[in-house]
Amino acid sequence: MERIGALAEITEEPGRITRTFASLAMRRANQLVGAWMREAGLTVREDAAFNLLGRWESKKRGAKTFLLGSHLDTVRDAGKYDGPLGVLTAIVAVQSLRERGVELPFHVEVVGFSDEEGVRYQTTYLGSRAFAGTLTTADVARIQEKQIVKARRNKNEFLGYAEVHIEQGPVLEKNNLPVGVVTAIAGQSRLRVEFQGVAGHAGTVPMNLRRDALAGAAEFILAVEALAKKSNLVATVGKIEAAPGASNVISGHTRLTLDVRDQNDARRIAAVKTLQRKAKVVSERRALKLIWTLVQQTAAVHCDKKLTQIFSQCVAQRGLEVLKLPSGAGHDAVALSAICPVAMLFVRCKGGISHNPAESVKIADAQVAVEVLADFILRLGRSA
């Protein structure tokens, strides 16, 4: 926790925590965390994508590598825990195993990825995708640091990847549990939905002659909420713009964003289709024009059954209820899933708040995460 505090001091914006890809703040963060890695007995280097790597070599011949980690970059005006908690718990877990004289049949590499949030270039998982070799030419085209493609690693090296991360949601808190085992990282559909009506004077156009784009949007927002509840997934309208946007003018054009997520891709895609149908019905009834644009779509990533089972055993071993939950947010594990099996452990965070200075994790919960992660590596070593 002291380390979390020290790391939070490193920022590119005085007075708030902001560390973006390839910034001076990220270089300094890597130096500091690298020093802690060395203290834990790891061999430290930075790769071509500015990912920080701390390696613990196994004595076993022909051993493969198990990856632990998370990211060290942040959003603007971030909290202290989103990212760093996963890197620092991994360092402490590894250090405790080394101090106990544990020898493993695989190498362990602790990674502090350089760009998960994608703040600088709007390129989510930039560091971990460079590592996994899954950057697209479009990604490389939009960044200055073209050399990051050299960070690509050989997928045959790796046994798997495990990541500790704050939940960023309220489920563990509601269930009064310090940690939870992640089953899958939700797939996501991002859409832009626009209703075009006719702008008009708020005082002179009778209600029955209106084609109010904002009223249509309001009906759609409630349909989104109702369908999400019914289908047991999450769907959100987070942004809305009603043009022209004056108190005395009926909106002629309203745009909004739609974000639908679920661990079940088929269910998510069916929900989006149903919502498109609802939007059409609303638009036709109100004589509005509907513009429906799919912005992005990513499939769900399922955590590895064996690794997840080991996490569950480690949690149960501490006398804790094993709560399995999907992750609605994306993580570096999504990028790593392209090259090896992945697993995640969530840590309770206060009020489910993240991407905010109010992010808060209890010391005792971080301690549980460290111990579960150390047990996880031990069990994995035994089972290998």
Next chain:
Amino acid sequence: MERIGALAEITEEPGRITRTFASLAMRRANQLVGAWMREAGLTVREDAAFNLLGRWESKKRGAKTFLLGSHLDTVRDAGKYDGPLGVLTAIVAVQSLRERGVELPFHVEVVGFSDEEGVRYQTTYLGSRAFAGTLTTADVARIQEKQIVKARRNKNEFLGYAEVHIEQGPVLEKNNLPVGVVTAIAGQSRLRVEFQGVAGHAGTVPMNLRRDALAGAAEFILAVEALAKKSNLVATVGKIEAAPGASNVISGHTRLTLDVRDQNDARRIAAVKTLQRKAKVVSERRALKLIWTLVQQTAAVHCDKKLTQIFSQCVAQRGLEVLKLPSGAGHDAVALSAICPVAMLFVRCKGGISHNPAESVKIADAQVAVEVLADFILRLGRSA
């Protein structure tokens, strides 16, 4: 119509029509319209509030004055008709009466008010309120041209005020009529409504744990629409801001504007109360905090029965159906009602569009307005 076109060329923003209070464009507009007033035989002057006055003196001793007019300022990127149509039809009507050798038992003063839209200082009816002597100290405090208080006229001078204006709504067009007689100018309640919930991650907060301010706002927007339809008045949510306003964040705070208008003040006030109750119910059910702020409230202005009856007779005399309708928009007649009886004649405009370059009025409809207004003055002269 040529004059309307010539006046539309005078603007402070090249490529679009914008004439704000005390601008060079307004000075030039007054010069041009003043020249047309002189052509009509009127004695022209500009008062301390930059209102343009064209006077036709009656020979009758102790005669009072009847006012005709509208405004010459515009919104930004305006149409050609909102305001100027009323001033120019008055000039032509007066000119035709003078050419016919008509003598009236009252003076006629045609007024081009200098600031009805209030674009420059957000001071609606600035010119006509200076004229009527109803500026508040707050109004005077926010403007540079303090001398406008000197434009105040003695209310005992005036017999009444009649204004021709485009409808700014679709009712006349729907009824296939060139003009309509205004019964009242609607009272208005303007409110700011805010819902405070809890911002959260769109992927990680389950639907049943959300306190989504935008979803609450959507429910309220539909309640506004439903109540307006049921109560036979107009109510509009034209502006909405959902904060923080990101596609992947549940809105923690949504503000919107509410505009309620009706010619019946009691009905309007009852509707606002009902909507406040609805907003409370929505907020309580969703565990949101409601902030309800009355921004402005103006009472309805009823047009004078006698003057309105004369307008109706003049319309009927032309073989036209007399459609009586309220005005949902405000007009200089509101300010003038403080010092004398007022009446208004609406002219059909294409699609009910106003405050937009697409404003359009047929030549034939403007002609009807001129003739009805001339008849109105004649009949008024006979009845006086």
